[in-house]
Amino acid sequence: MHERSNYCVIEGISKLKKNRIVGYSLLLFFFLILLTGSVSAESKTINTEISASSTSGDGYQINNYVVQITFIRESRAIIDLYELKESGDSIKLDFTTFSDQVATYKVGEGTIVVKEVNTTTSKTLVEIIVTDITVEYQKYIDGGVDRAIYIGEPSLELSKEVDKTSANIGDTIRVTIKAINSGSGTAQRISIDPGFTPGFTFKSTIYSTYPTELPVGTSYTQMYIYEVEAAKGGTFTLSPAIATYSSSVFEDDYTAPSTRPTVTVAEEAIETSNLSFTISQDKTELKRNEKITFTINVENLKDVPASMIKITPIIPNNLTYHSGSEDIDMINEKPIIQKSIFGSRYEGEYKFTFKADKVGANILTVKLTYNNGVEDISQEVTSDMFYVERGKYDFMAEYPIYVYITPVIIIIAIAGWLHWRRSQFRM
Amino acid sequence: MLNVLMVGAGQCGNRILDAVNREAFGGGKFSKYYSRQKFPSRVETIAVNTAINDLKEMHYTKAKDRIHIPNLHGVGANRIVGKQCFIDNKDLIMRNISERGEFDVGFVITSTSGGTGSSFSPLLIKELKGKYDFPIYSVVVLPFREEGTIYLQNSAFCLKEMYDSGADGIILADNQFLKDVGGDIKSAYDGINNMVAERLLFLLEALDSEMMMVTDLGDFQTVMSGGAGFATIGFAKGDGSNTIRSVIHDSLSPSGLLFSSNVFEEGSRAMIIMRGDRKYMSIDDISSEIDKLASHIGHVFKGVIVRNGELPKVLSVLTLESTSELENLYALAVEAIQIEKDKRERMDIRKEADATFSMIEGLEPQY
Numbered sequence A: 001m002h003e004r005s006n007y008c009v010i011e012g013i014s015k016l017k018k019n020r021i022v023g024y025s026l027l028l029f030f031f032l033i034l035l036t037g038s039v040s041a042e043s044k045t046i047n048t049e050i051s052a053s054s055t056s057g058d059g060y061q062i063n064n065y066v067v068q069i070t071f072i073r074e075s076r077a078i079i080d081l082y083e084l085k086e087s088g089d090s091i092k093l094d095f096t097t098f099s100d101q102v103a104t105y106k107v108g109e110g111t112i113v114v115k116e117v118n119t120t121t122s123k124t125l126v127e128i129i130v131t132d133i134t135v136e137y138q139k140y141i142d143g144g145v146d147r148a149i150y151i152g153e154p155s156l157e158l159s160k161e162v163d164k165t166s167a168n169i170g171d172t173i174r175v176t177i178k179a180i181n182s183g184s185g186t187a188q189r190i191s192i193d194p195g196f197t198p199g200f201t202f203k204s205t206i207y208s209t210y211p212t213e214l215p216v217g218t219s220y221t222q223m224y225i226y227e228v229e230a231a232k233g234g235t236f237t238l239s240p241a242i243a244t245y246s247s248s249v250f251e252d253d254y255t256a257p258s259t260r261p262t263v264t265v266a267e268e269a270i271e272t273s274n275l276s277f278t279i280s281q282d283k284t285e286l287k288r289n290e291k292i293t294f295t296i297n298v299e300n301l302k303d304v305p306a307s308m309i310k311i312t313p314i315i316p317n318n319l320t321y322h323s324g325s326e327d328i329d330m331i332n333e334k335p336i337i338q339k340s341i342f343g344s345r346y347e348g349e350y351k352f353t354f355k356a357d358k359v360g361a362n363i364l365t366v367k368l369t370y371n372n373g374v375e376d377i378s379q380e381v382t383s384d385m386f387y388v389e390r391g392k393y394d395f396m397a398e399y400p401i402y403v404y405i406t407p408v409i410i411i412i413a414i415a416g417w418l419h420w421r422r423s424q425f426r427m
Numbered sequence B: 001m002l003n004v005l006m007v008g009a010g011q012c013g014n015r016i017l018d019a020v021n022r023e024a025f026g027g028g029k030f031s032k033y034y035s036r037q038k039f040p041s042r043v044e045t046i047a048v049n050t051a052i053n054d055l056k057e058m059h060y061t062k063a064k065d066r067i068h069i070p071n072l073h074g075v076g077a078n079r080i081v082g083k084q085c086f087i088d089n090k091d092l093i094m095r096n097i098s099e100r101g102e103f104d105v106g107f108v109i110t111s112t113s114g115g116t117g118s119s120f121s122p123l124l125i126k127e128l129k130g131k132y133d134f135p136i137y138s139v140v141v142l143p144f145r146e147e148g149t150i151y152l153q154n155s156a157f158c159l160k161e162m163y164d165s166g167a168d169g170i171i172l173a174d175n176q177f178l179k180d181v182g183g184d185i186k187s188a189y190d191g192i193n194n195m196v197a198e199r200l201l202f203l204l205e206a207l208d209s210e211m212m213m214v215t216d217l218g219d220f221q222t223v224m225s226g227g228a229g230f231a232t233i234g235f236a237k238g239d240g241s242n243t244i245r246s247v248i249h250d251s252l253s254p255s256g257l258l259f260s261s262n263v264f265e266e267g268s269r270a271m272i273i274m275r276g277d278r279k280y281m282s283i284d285d286i287s288s289e290i291d292k293l294a295s296h297i298g299h300v301f302k303g304v305i306v307r308n309g310e311l312p313k314v315l316s317v318l319t320l321e322s323t324s325e326l327e328n329l330y331a332l333a334v335e336a337i338q339i340e341k342d343k344r345e346r347m348d349i350r351k352e353a354d355a356t357f358s359m360i361e362g363l364e365p366q367y
């Protein structure tokens, strides 16, 4: 109800306003005629034959009023006016005036005049004049008032459907709007606002000749078809289509928003840089105190430059950094390569030379981090296993100097002694 | 502490001297590299030879203790050449000795049968006796009897000259008597040399140590001055099971002596030195055995050196009143001289050698 009144205010200006202005103008016109002495009102005259017998009679429904014929004897008919109630009951209305086979009923703001024109043995010809009431519904009722159906308010349900719920930018999406009248009266003067959604570019209307009147039904009626193009990435809940309609039985305007499907449009893939990163080594076996050189190759495989490149070897505990390429900086006594930019298809080769200072097997892990244009990438490469064996003179390093110097001194002393002794006994 | 001079002349003398030095080092092949000489006294050893090769073969005697006397053609076994060579070089030898300070006793070691040692030694002793006062004893090695007539006659002349040289005593060792020690000639020599060396060292120790019952150089001199001037040394070791009496006895038996001698008949004076753990040194045993010896020969000096944990060893020094073995040697020598003389005569007849040569025959020993 809230929604309805809202739309009343907003939409009233467009179409309804027009109608009303016309209506009010007419009223004003008739009012002016009345003022000038000639009574004139908006009225409609319906002439119809209604069958009846002595046991049963048919009727004629105009909006929620039914003119009922009942034969009391041949060629003698009684004419009554009933009002249908929403509950399904009907009540017989009292006429305000009756004379000369003409009964006048005041109903609401208007009047219904029923005139028995002629009655035969099986039917009665009546003239019904309806004044100040818009005839929305009129129907001959076989079986009379008991068979008449109460004309209620219309209620449109609107659906908005898409042919795809996920799309890429540039894809065309077809939007179909359907409606069903699930109320109890015909929806009339239907107008559809397709409800375009920002982020989608309107392309074309495929179908827009929807019926302006929709009776109560059990299946959806196609109302509007249009196509849009996905213009940007994201997940969108489409704006609803809004149907505006009315019913003459009830002096009211209605609006109904449609369902809102969700469409996900993939973000456009941004071209990023991609660095290939490899490591090679000059040997896999070495002796302690020997050197091993690792060569690191970095190549930008893409045409997009990479930025903030950082190459950091994680030095195993049995190696000590010795020397390397010019690009190597020493930060906190650790070798590192930092480059602000790696142009498209750029290739770099860097050498790191280490000295083996402990026996054992190990690997070198090198870390590469860079920004590929969208995000920071971090990757690692590891070398082949290398083995550090005992060096030739390792035993010297493994023991404090006196451990090997002492025997050397002793040996020299013994040799010296022996030599001296020998020379004493030689001639 | 005694100051001892020990001279080894000629090949045999050199080698025995070397054995003494070796024994003093402790006896091992490499002992000279790691050990100190265990002389109880200050011992100066001097090797003298005309044959450089004999000197070079010494291993335990310092090079400065080896004196080479150059002689153009060597001396061969010719004692005349040898004696001339000594006379020509005696200053060199005497100077070397005098540079070594004062001595209390001297030993000159030599074979009697070779050329160098047998001719140098008597002359050297004579020189030393003329210059110094200390007693000098010669240690002489007699040849194997089958070594030939020249060696025999050399021995005879050498011994006589030694006797005349003024030596305070001549200690005899006899290759012939000791030849059972080893198989081949080289190991027989080494064996005999070691026996001599062992006895000499033991003797030095006996003369220069604190003994329970003291013997000293004076006692030794007294012993050596007895008899006919010749002496020999006996030695024996106990294995712990035999009594000290039997060890003493062994040292006086042929297995312990360096020279064939019936000590009970031929002995004049003796010195018996016993060394070993106190438990072996039974005074009663020692006394009874010494008394038995003394009843046969003259005075017997005895000395006891107590060494804890050591098996008993006995050294006996004996001077001889007479020696039948030496008489036998001389008999052989005379025979040898006659044989040589005959040879020479036959050669002269055959060759009708010149008169000068035949004139000296009969006047001088034949070579």
Ligand SMILES: Nc1nc2c(ncn2[C@@H]2O[C@H](COP(=O)(O)OP(=O)(O)O)[C@@H](O)[C@H]2O)c(=O)[nH]1
Binding pocket: B009, B010, B011, B012, B013, B015, B016, B051, B054, B076, B077, B110, B111, B112, B113, B114, B115, B116, B117, B118, B141, B142, B143, B144, B147, B151, B175, B189, B190, B192, B193
């Ligand atoms: N016991 C012993 N006798 C030796 C040794 N060398 C040589 N002789 C003996 O000494 C005699 C030869 O004398 P030698 O000393 O060689 O002559 P020299 O070098 O000219 O004095 C021979 O009777 C050898 O048996 C030795 O090392 N030990």
Ligand SMILES: [Mg+2]
Binding pocket: B011, B114
């Ligand atoms: Mg010789």
